Amino acid sequence: MxxxxxxxxxxxxxxxxxxxxxxxxxxxxxxxxxxxxxxxxxxxxxxxxxxxxxxxxxNDYILNKAQSQMHQLDQIVFSGFTHEPAIALSEELIRILPKNQEKVFFSDNGSTANEVGIKMALQYHFNKGEKRNIIIAFEDGFHGDTFGAMSASGLSVYNGPFEDFFIDVKRIPTPNSQNINQVIKQLEEYIGSNEVAAFIYEPLVQGANAMHMYEARYLDQILATCKEHAVITIADEVMTGFGKTGMNFASDFVETKPDIISMSKALTAGFVPMAVTSCTQDIYNAFLDDSVGKAFFHAHTYSANPIACAVALAGIELLSSENIQxxxxxxxxxxxxxxxxxxxxxxxxxxxxxxxxxxxxxxxxxxxxxxxxxxxxxxxxxxxxxxxxxxxxxxxxxxxxxxxxxxxxxxxxxxxxxxxxx
Structure with a gap:
């Protein structure tokens, strides 16, 4: 057959x-x-x-790096252990990410990268003694197929049978010259309840929404408003990351940097599944406590797989090369x-x-x-x-x-x- x-x-x-x-x-x-x-x-x-x-x-260069890593260390639990490829990758990611990013958390794919970001934002406020359970997202955005990511997504073709089970998400239009003032007003009305935990968005290009594009100056106004009210900002760079917009990340075009960034897809150059959610030191610090219950209890079996890390390192090296640029x-x-x-x-x-x-x-x-x-x-x-x-x-x-x-x-x-x- x-x-x-x-x-x-x-x-x-x-x-x-x-x-x-x-x-x-x-x-x-x-x-x-x-x-x-x-x-x-x-x-x-x-x-x-x-x-x-x-x-x-x-790609032969990446292939050789993956093969070399396979002979050294294939897989190891990332809870309680660490390894050089993960450490080196964290250093390289922080080097090319927006300058406010300090910590990286590993998972498996774009959906889980966003799931991690949403959970980080919700628990950030929980750990500080605040109950904030509303997420703000753009209309017609797409953030993945796991439940938190799907809740934040506005494309009903993907979501229809599951909408009764979603977390609480309020939507705003993507901004443009005609609607930016109304978008900011609507955002401020949502934030006024003091129940908004985070704003998740695809910066400048909404991939699944037929590559809909919008301008950095309008996104910057939205992000600045969120910052004023301690609303965590989550940039979904799963599609846009690693050079596709002409910069390393779409967030490089925006003055107000996100608190959390999710990455996958080109992160590992199409070789193996892996994702990263990065965050600021402030986000990370909110989980430091004598109480185990305030730790971030989210884990994936293949988190920081050494082979995937080696592949990602090779990809970043190529991205930074004069030839690829x-x-x-x-x-x-x-x-x-x-x-x-x-x-x-x-x-x-x-x-x-x-x-x-x-x-x-x-x-x-x-x-x-x-x-x-x-x-x-x-x-x-x-x-x-x-x-x-x-x-x-x-x-x-x-x-x-x-x-x-x-x-x-x-x-x-x-x-x-x-x-x-x-």
Whole structure:
């Protein structure tokens, strides 16, 4: 039996209605910016496999670092033990994170990184003798699939069956020049109850919300208001982190820095699952007490896995290199050039870009996971390009090592979609 046939016997895939779409495409190999299926077809990975493999698939430098670590220390409990890869990674993360960050806590994925951040914020106030149980979040944000992260997410396509079980979340619109004063007023009304523990947000780019973008100056006003009222700010940098916005973190564009930052995805360069939640010294200090009950009792079996830490260290080394930084600049410039060609096309509603992230909103009504979406997806795959539409938005978020020729093939597949398909 083919891999496709074997897959259908036992596997349940994420974000999939199997009655309508019963088959998954088997990928047998990946290298650089390319994916290869079992029939030998190749596809340019235009979204770095959900924004993870930013230095290319099976990067030799990272691969060698992982292999070397496997021979030294594979796994060890991180409660009561420590190890050099975790220590070195904490040092490197603090070096590139916003300067107010001092402590790092390990978990397994983006959802759990945000779950940790939310729990830290809630317990921070609890440990100080305050009962604050309300979280503020943006409308249409996405923070993950565990219950705290899901509660903070505003995309109902993911949340519908579970909303009766959520923690208390109040939502505000993402800010712009027209609504910023009203957003601040609404935020202050929520905070006025003195029950707001935290504000969680995707800084500047909302990934799952079709790469919706907003300006740093408006976010800064929101964060400053939160700071005035001791509301903990949690920056969800799971998608935006590690160079995608043109800076190490989207929070680098904002004057008021977050108290807590969640990271995953590109943290380990697409090699292995791992997440980090960083925080300020003040957050950490609120958990220091003679009472064990004030400690942060949250644990993952694979927390700070040595192999994952070694991979993350290699990724940060590459991110900081002159070569990758130049590649990021080249992709940004290339996307800007493409935007000049495409933004006035009759099928294009709007375009937007931040860093290497480029999005096109089409003049077409369609469901997020409807028939038209799969027609667009199939068009790209037939052209040897892997792009994953978000409703009527097509976006590019390529690996930093993508070649100019591969980028041009992505661009041409988009142009042919606009000219010949939709």
């Amino acid at each position: 083919s891999l496709k046939e074997r897959d259908k016997k036992h596997l349940w895939h994420p974000l999939t209605q199997h009655k309508i779409h019963p088959e998954a495409l088997p990928i047998v190999k990946a290298k650089g910016a390319l994916l290869f299926d079992e029939d030998g077809n190749e596809f340019i990975d235009g979204i770095a496999s959900w924004y993870t493999s930013m230095y290319g698939h099976c 130049q590649n990021i600049k080249n992709i940004i410039a290339s996307n800007k050039g493409f935007d000049e060609k495409i933004k006035k096309h009759s099928k294009v509603q709007t375009t937007r870009q931040m860093g290497v992230i480029y999005a096109i909103e089409l003049k077409i009504d369609m469901d997020r996971y409807g028939k038209k979406r799969y027609e667009i997806f199939d068009h790209f795959m037939k052209n040897g390009v892997y792009l994953r539409p978000l409703g009527n938005t097509i976006y590019i978020l390529p690996p930093y090592i993508i070649s100019p020729e591969q980028l041009e093939l992505i661009y041409s597949s988009i142009i042919s979609l606009l000219d010949d398909v939709i």
